[in-house]
Amino acid sequence: MTASLRPYLAADAPVLAAIFCASIEELTADDYSVEQRAAWMSIADDEADFGKRLASRLTLVATLDGVPVGFAALEGTELIDLLYVFPSVAGQGVGTLLCNALEKLAGARGAKKLTVDSSDTAEPFFKKRGYVAQSRNTRIIADEWLGLTTLTKDLAP
Ligand SMILES: CC(C)(COP(=O)(O)OP(=O)(O)OC[C@H]1O[C@@H](n2cnc3c(N)ncnc32)[C@H](O)[C@@H]1OP(=O)(O)O)[C@@H](O)C(=O)NCCC(=O)NCCS
Known part of the structure; x- marks a missing residue:
């Protein structure tokens, strides 16, 4: 399996919303x-809003x-905001490909470290x-409390 990467396009919003929901539904x-x-999953209910979030980050697909199977978004230079892979291709290196690229891009933007509020x-x-x-955190989304862990990685200079 050889996946490719490309930048996010506005037309990707619906398919990335579907990947987001399927990934949460089946993998978590x-x-x-x-x-x-x-x-x-309700975060992606408002597709226009979700699209705006993707467009305002450095989002890779x-x-x-040619079919989108995962995406990742870097917020600013130091925060991994989103990383989601379609369930049928999970465990095949797509997450690694996306994360490798985000780490390189963050490094190129001068980031010394990367932070992620990761799901369990x-x-x-x-x-x-x-x-x-x-640190261990909780985030309230639509009246539900979700446990998360903040992790950081120092990037090589
Ligand atoms: C986490 C996620 C992005 C990983 O993507 P992926 O394409 O499955 O990851 P990869 O195939 O590149 O896996 C890389 C390594 O991590 C391991 N790994 C991936 N997901 C794992 C999991 N849930 N538990 C344990 N190990 C895991 C793989 O086994 C692999 O190990 P290996 O290198 O020894 O083979 C994907 O599982 C996902 O979308 N999860 C649900 C959504 C989510 O929680 N996103 C993060 C929000 S912060």
């Missing part, structure tokens, strides 16, 4: 309840045969990449 069920996942599901992925847990 061991860590978050039905209610928590529904609240989390991973494609397979993605925490092992980030730890494997050298991210270190700093």
Whole structure:
């Protein structure tokens, strides 16, 4: 499987919203309840708003045969805001491809470190990449409390 990367285009918003929801629905069920996942997915309910968020970050889209299968967004220079992979291709290196690229771009923008507020599901992925847990947090989304961990990684100069 060889995935490619390209920058986000405005027309990607609906398919990235679908990837976002499928990823939460199917990949995070061991860590978050039905209610928590529904609240989390509701972030993409307003597609225009979701599209604005993607457009205002440095958002990369991973494609397979031209079809989007994952995406990641860098907010400013030092924050990974979003990282989602379509369930049927999870575990095949798409997350790694996206994260490698974000780390390079952040480094090129002068970032000394990267921070992510990671889901419990993605925490092992980030730890494997050298991210270190700093604090345990909760985020309230649509009246649901979701547990997250803030992790950071020092980038090589
Ligand atoms: C986390 C996520 C982005 C990883 O993407 P992916 O394409 O599956 O990751 P990769 O295939 O590149 O995996 C890289 C390594 O991390 C490991 N890994 C990935 N997800 C993992 C998980 N949930 N638990 C344990 N290990 C995991 C893989 O086994 C792999 O290990 P290896 O290098 O020894 O083979 C993806 O699983 C996802 O979308 N999760 C749900 C949404 C989410 O929580 N996003 C993060 C919001 S902060």
